[in-house]
Amino acid sequence: MNMFDVAIVGAGPAGMSAAVYACRAGLSAVVFEAEYPGGQMATTPSVENYPGYTQIDGAALAASMYAQMDALGATFTQAAVEKIEKNGDGFVLHTAGEDFAARTVILAAGAKRKTLDVPGEARLTHRGVSYCAVCDGNFFRGKRVCVVGGGNTALEDAIYLAGICEKVYLIHRRDTFRAQAHFVEKVKANDKIEILYNATVSEVLGEGRVSGVKILQNGEEKTLELSAVFVAVGLLPQNEFAAGLCDFDKDGYIVAGADTVTSTPGVFAAGDGRTTPLRQIVTAAADGAVAATAAERFLQGKK
Secondary structure, eight states, X not given: OOEEEEEEEOOSHHHHHHHHHHHHTTOOEEEEOSSOTTGGGGGOSOXXXXXXXXXXXXXXXXXXXXXXHHHTTOEEEOSOEEEEEEETTEEEEEESSOEEEEEEEEEOOOEEEOOOOOTTTTTTBTTTEESOHHHHGGGGTTSEEEEEXXXXXXXXXXXXXXXXXXXXXXXXXXXXXXXXXXHHHHHHHOTTEEEEXXXXXXXXXXXXXXXXXXXXXXXXXXXXXXSEEEEOSOEEEOOGGGTTTSOXXXXXXXXXXTTOBOXXXXXXXXXXXXXXXXXXXXXXXXXXXXHHHHHHHHHHHHO
């Protein structure tokens, strides 16, 4: 079993950035990815908020990041890490086919957006259905849109979209919000936001693009004509494989601050899977750089 200086779980922007910084520091790095390099970024048709690019296809940005880490000598392993165990001064990472040893670990498996699981949603994803208002809102400037959800993210999205869209419907399944009071006050004070309480989306409408939604409100079915559906019903961190390795919060995110340091020495967390106020490509990439640098310093300290 070969020993790597750093094992990176996840090949999204956080993981690939960590690999670049680790390799440039002279560390041997192995990167694990169960699906394909890029994660959510690779399925995003257009990225307009990553520094240096007015617009770039998400898959192209992912491919560029992968090519960079590959050229620097990172070992890429297309496999899911099923479990990580502490072993002496290092760690053992178990996959279905092989075990790997590493002196440090960077957890960068990210998070997945929760879906509405209604007809039309999957078919029209990236065609008017979005899970990131900050990423995609500008495509619908001056249009009528809706936000689905009742937490802080949903209300923040509605406020953000109201600044650039003609009208925002805020669809919430309950009659009160679980968001912080100051967000609720801002939403209620904004005349471009119409709140639909006790309402759920039953279908997303449209052929090639979103044209509207069907909602069920207080037992009555209605149709709203609009151009985009922003789903903000929560995230699912992909951290099950690291259970017991370090501390998680109540929602399953790895507890780590801007320094990416976790409760376990030698384990660092980067990207959407850690506790963080913003989950974007640029913040994930920054996390990866910080985590790799922290791993390098940790190893220097052990020497």
